[in-house]
Amino acid sequence: MVDLILSEAAGAAEHGGGSFLSSQSWWVALAMLIFFGILLWKKAPGSIGAMLDKRIADISKQLNEAEQLRLDAEALKAEYQAKLADATREAEEMRTRAEAEAEALVAKAKADATALIARRKQMAEDRIAAAEANALAEVRTAAAKAATEAAATLIAAKHDAAADKALVDQAIASVAKG
Template sequence: MANPTFWVAVALFIFIGLLYYYGVPGNVGKQLDSRGKRIADELAEAKRLREDAEKLLKEFEAKRAAAEREAAEIVSNAKEEAERLASEAQEKMADFVKRRTASAEAKIAQAEAQASAEVRAAAVDAAIKASESVLRQEITGNAASSLVSQGLNDVRAKLQ
């Protein structure tokens, strides 16, 4: 009994006995079991959250792809609209130039006709004056005067 190893062994058995008496191994087991269950629940929750995140990722990828398609469609429509507007503007410009050209040609033709009429009128006036002076020199008297005036009036009426 004087051996210290013996007393250490006795103290150890008493300590283990007290531990069992107060239910420490059961509590430790319960705590380990509850901790294991909590860890398993957390793992299940993490797995569920990962699956949800993967679903959300797939949804967002699908939405992104749809948005890219929509953006490409908008760009395509905008290009088509721009081309259409450009062709309409070109057509309007060509029509405007055509109308301006036609208007200018009409004004030129009108100016030519007016110039021709003025030249003709000037030629008629010159011819009338020349024939009046020739006739006045050739025919004399009152009869000649009335004949010249009447003839000149007839010529003016016919030439104009």
């Protein structure tokens, strides 16, 4: 720095700018030298260095805090991703169970409906069979009654006392033999 000031002063003297002390560059250079001297005397570079070191420490601390926050955020993200995976798995399990229960209910409903249909069919068949048996009994009764009436009419028309006596004699003979 001192070399710069001296070269400025020498340059001003060579160019005929007047005397060395009347040059404006000289006074600027002298003021700068005094300024830098005061800075050195007051230990400004040390305080500037300390201030910069403090600022570096603050920035380093902020970076460390930011890194810790990033790690915390990543851990929180991983935790929520695990919770989401668990919730998705639980939802899938619930859906699977619900489907299985629905299938079981449908199968039970089908079995119940089939059993109900079978019972109703059996009841209808039993009613039909009972109606058939009743109708058959009525037809037999009607046929027996008609046959009896026809036989009575034929007997009354073709049978007389002599035929009765022959039948009685025949019946007695069969009893006596046996």
